[in-house]
Amino acid sequence: MRWRRARRHSPATARARTQDPGDLTEPEPAPDYSGPALLDAPGAELAVTVALTGHLDPTDGQFHWYGRLSATDGAELPDPGRGQVFLTVPGCAPAPGVLQERDPWGNLRIVGVGTPPFPL
Template structure:
């Protein structure tokens, strides 16, 4: 997975807000034309407990960002919880101007 964001975030589920550390990436899916983002929430007993209790609808918020709807996925052998979303991701996307500007020498 290529990384688009690595760092702190807040995971919200109802009235529960949990500060977490995440690694996120994503891509535009050509079959449906939507942006699919995904990643993992680093090991956190409270997040694992949410997932094990059957909760999967959450919101991910990065510092200075807006809450972004997401779903909790499987728990890996190291205790990380997968998180996925479709549409605008919680992290900023690089614009065409950013890409073209980085090519200038």
């Protein structure tokens, strides 16, 4: 059995491998919206409070938005997975989305792809 000697790197090589922190660009903060909205679900139109955010997916080149919503007047939220819904925030066009799951507090997760319901 032959022992190999560990290869040593000079400090210059080590410096060349590390990226200068000054070269990194600051990521833009994620656009988000928190406040009132209108949920248009099959058979129901509800006033809700939402907390939304999103990101541009480099894989498919589309904007993916998501968040949680809760009923503002204590109304029962629709069941998740019952088809497409539309979410409208004040001053913006309705955006199609899908209700995914209910959390332990009764809030719903909503997701969508494309133009978000909040301004970018």
